[in-house]
Amino acid sequence: MPLHKLSTTPVQHCELCHSNHFTQVAAKDRDGQPLRTMLCEDCGLVFSDPRPNTNQIDDFYREGYRVAYKQAWQPRLKHTYRAGKVAQERMRHLVPLLAPESSVLDFGSGGGELVFILRELGHEARGIEPNIGYAEYSRDVLGIPVQIGGFAEAQVEPRSLDLVTLFHVAEHLEHPVGAFRQASQWLREGGLLYVEVPNVESQCIWPSSRFHQAHLYNFNAATLAQAGRRAGLQVVTTFTSEDGGNVTAIFENTETCTEAASEPLPGNATRVSHILRKHTALAHAVTPHPYVRPLQKLRRQWNERQAIAHFTDGKSLLQCLAREIQRPNRHAIHPTPTVKLAQV
Template identity: 25%
Template sequence: MSDRTEPTERDGTGTGAAARGERGSGERVAALRPVYQADLAAGVDRFFEPRRADCPWCGSDRLTTRLRTTDLLQHKPGRFVLDRCEGCGHIFQNPRLGAAGLEFYYRDFYDGLGEKKLGDTFGGRTGMYRGRAESMLPHDAAPKTWLDVGTGHGHFCEVAKEVLPGTVFDGLDFTDGVELAAREGRVEHGYRGAFPDLASELTARYDVVSMFHYLEHSTDPDRELRAAREAVRPGGHLLVEVPDPESRYARLLGRWWLPWLQPQHLHLVPVANLRERLADLGFTVVAEQHAEPHDPVDLLAAVWLALDHAAPPEDAPWLPERPSAPRRALRAALFLAGVPALIAATLLDRFAVRPLSHRLGVSNAYRIVARRD
């Protein structure tokens, strides 16, 4: 998953600069609108592969529909279905997006129009990144080499260097963000491409390979785990963090649970399944964490997504035309009215739920540290 950023103008402040930014954004949207409208002219069905009748994790044909939803973040056209395997509990997008669909729905999320917003979000998560690096200390207090798969712009590696100053951090990603991370010195070396395709040249090179909220985006999680086994040296460690589909919030909040993140999240793996698959690949799980990787944003995100869904949409190139001034004013008014609910949700997330997240069974992620035997 990429966490790309872009340079920003620094030649003005105040309302003048804001107005110029709004005009610039509007011009970019207008320039992209013909491209998106051409993409959508043939409909969105072509973006999906045929629906599969069996579980991609265990092969069982006992499938039930877990969730039907839309794109609640970008509001691009399309409907998405998550199926659950009654045999092993694996949840997966079905029908799954194909290559053209993944390109369409990822476009302007981490890069392009969404680049600065997502970059600012990822760049400001220092505490979370530090916690991820510290989770390795009980198992290897001084790894020499570390590969972060799905590194984006390398913000985790930049923070992790403070925790592990003697460690050399490399990054891997399929976007050009990893090249920027190398130029900025956040990673020593940046590999651009698909991890399974690059694994053979990384054989047994790393003391630690990390995958933070990466596996759920992959089209074939098993292939990614096999690539990790190849890159980790014997005695080294694999560090995986993913959304927890068994969180009670997944059921309580329904489609408003942020970690469903449709249409990007293709696979949501129960922790027992991941432990079993790692054992099959020759790993021993040495730590399993639920409270530590929990990100206290579930209620806030649910309120935000509901407000955003109810409000008229922001201007975007996948809309046929720009929303009118009255509709833009209505959107602003609705979010202003929702401020008390957003504040209340934030307080509940951080101060009421977070200390009890694991005990209540609402942790939205889990983290596994596994040693390659």
């Protein structure tokens, strides 16, 4: 059943600040289906209300999500190539954070591309993936350790990891603060939690494409950072992607850091509301984004077709992408960290 028909559980309190002062900012999702999206007036968190319950969310990710959005039970070669190129880009940010043979967990590991590349580079990487088809592909075809499940089923030794990554996972979770808290318990002292989500302030997409049935939360840098603080983590940095479409926070697990209280974030709701209101279809139409992005997509699809013609299986394709990182050149990977300290 489509997710919007399952979304019947009303939200009582804001996940971040426990306020119940909400303002509606949208009534439909990117496909024109009903999706009530609210803004917390006290902290600026944007979220779906109502939403599905825990069991419905678990069922959806176990079997429905990849089929619904990629029309595939397991990744095809083009999916592996596309996700592998994304993993290469992610490695550009992760390499500066990793000591040799680091222990890494990629939560929501999808088709296993990032875990595979990390292991090719000598790290003790593994994944957890709720989708059965993608997790089985990771294990059976790529030969990497991936546990099937979500946060509730995760079997991880406490304080055993150097790095936990959540790429486009937190916005799907019913309780992201609880998930960050659980992840912090897997990290050794000084270990890092790396979280990337879509940026609710993004200007590179049409305004009507902003909200998605599967995204229960829509963060900006301030609310993402606050979610980590609420989980007892220390914010190292936040930054946005070059096109502003994604926002990332890096958190550190430190003995001295305690869980932040449920407090408002002064000014953030006004900021988010202003950005959403001024990003109209007309305002978007006079930027380069609507014209550049389709061209970029065409070029990417052309490059994909050319590249995957050289491969017959996902494993050899990813081995090739990993070798490009091992032998960086000025066109492939830039090992210099681009993260910068943000105002959070």
